[in-house]
Each structure stands twice: as structure tokens, then as C-alpha cells.
Amino acid sequence: MKTLNTLIIALFIFVGCNTPERESNETIELIKEDTLELTDNVNLRASKTEVLTPQDSFLMIFSSVSEMQKTADYSSLINENYGVYIISSNGAMPQIEKSYELNAAILTKKISNKAIVGELPKVVCEDFIYNKQGCFAQEINSLLDGQIWNYCDLNEKEKQAFIAVAETIKYTVIDTESYVYYFSIVDDIWALTFIDVRTPCEG
Numbered sequence: 655m656k657t658l659n660t661l662i663i664a665l666f667i668f669v670g671c672n673t674p675e676r677e678s679n680e681t682i683e684l685i686k687e688d689t690l691e692l693t694d695n696v697n698l699r700a701s702k703t704e705v706l707t708p709q710d711s712f713l714m715i716f717s718s719v720s721e722m723q724k725t726a727d728y729s730s731l732i733n734e735n736y737g738v739y740i741i742s743s744n745g746a747m748p749q750i751e752k753s754y755e756l757n758a759a760i761l762t763k764k765i766s767n768k769a770i771v772g773e774l775p776k777v778v779c780e781d782f783i784y785n786k787q788g789c790f791a792q793e794i795n796s797l798l799d800g801q802i803w804n805y806c807d808l809n810e811k812e813k814q815a816f817i818a819v820a821e822t823i824k825y826t827v828i829d830t831e832s833y834v835y836y837f838s839i840v841d842d843i844w845a846l847t848f849i850d851v852r853t854p855c856e857g
Contacts (some may be wrong), residue, residue, distance in 0.1 A: 822839065
């Protein structure tokens with residue numbers, strides 16, 4: 655009997671000494687598994703996340719214009735602080751008007767083609783106005799290069815405001831069936847900042 659009691663006591667001591675270690679090991683393994691699972695999930699999310707290039711993000715925004723044309727609601731493209739400048743002409747001198755909304759009365763022509771990234775068409779004024787037909791987008795600031803503000807009836811304050819917005823232009827789009835569009839990035843968001851509604855070779 656004494657021997658049996660001794661064995662029982664020894665067994666309890668053995669179990670008592672080893673249980674914390676086993677539990678500790680199990681806890682460590684669980685932590686490892688949770689960490690691996692978390693890492694795998696992060697990597698999975700990272701692999702599924704597409705980082706759009708500026709060109710891709712611009713084309714996505716421009717493609718939405720065709721949908722906006724159906725309702726003539728372009729408000730989501732216009733920055734509430736910058737507005738949109740509309741360039742027109744009733745004669746030789748260009749006219750510039752700043753607006754905070756666009757509608758069908760202003761944009762009577764609609765974009766008929768998807769934008770192709772490439773060199774912009776040139777005005778030739780022959781059988782066709784442009785040397786190639788379609789809708790073309792290029793990462794270029796042709797409005798700033800042309801310095802149109804020097805040929806308009808703008809006071810000095812208006813010129814400076816015009817130039818400040820013109821300097822933000824990232825893409826120029828020429829749709830030979832409609833207009834010339836200028837897009838800027840304002841506060842990390844694409845915005846339509848200028849539209850030239852003039853028809854080349856007229857006036």
C-alpha cells in the first residue's frame with residue numbers, strides 16, 4: 655500500500671511538472687498558426703489588389719463620360735473649387751467662360767469613340783479637319799503650350815487663375831467628332847477642367 659501511494663504521488667508530480675510545458679508548447683503552436691494564417695491572408699489580399707497606372711485610371715474615368723452623356727450630368731467630373739473652363743468663339747478671338755456645371759445645352763456633341771492613347775491628331779483643314787479620325791488621348795498639356803489666355807479678353811487676375819488651373823492638366827483628349835477635353839488631377843482626383851468647343855478651320 656505504501657508503494658502504491660508512492661507511485662501515485664510520483665505520477666501526480668510528473669504530470670504537474672509536464673502540463674505547463676505542454677500547454678506552453680501548444681500555445682506557441684497556436685500563435686504560430688495564427689500568425690501564418692494572418693500573413694497568408696495579407697499576401698492574398700496584396701496579390702489581388704491591382705495598382706492602376708495613371709494612364710489606366712484616366713482611361714477608366716474617361717470611359718465614364720459616355721454614361722454621363724446619357725443623363726447630361728457631368729457634376730462628378732467637375733471640381734467644386736476649380737470649375738470647368740469652356741473655350742468657344744464667335745469670331746477670330748476665343749472666348750472663355752468659367753462654369754460649375756455642364757449640360758446638353760453646352761455640350762451639344764457627344765463623344766462617339768473610346769479614347770485611344772497615342773499622338774493627338776493634327777489640324778490640316780483639308781478634306782477632313784484632322785489628319786486622322788477618332789478619339790485620341792495623350793499625356794500632354796497642349797493648352798498650356800498654346801498660351802490661349804494671351805488672345806482672350808481676360809484681365810490679369812482672370813489670366814492668373816486660368817493659368818493656375820491650366821498647369822494642372824495631365825491629359826489632352828481630342829475627339830474629332832466632338833471637342834477637345836483637358837483633364838487634371840486635383841486633390842488626387844481626376845477632374846475635367848477645360849473643354850474647347852470650337853471647330854477648327856472655321857471663323
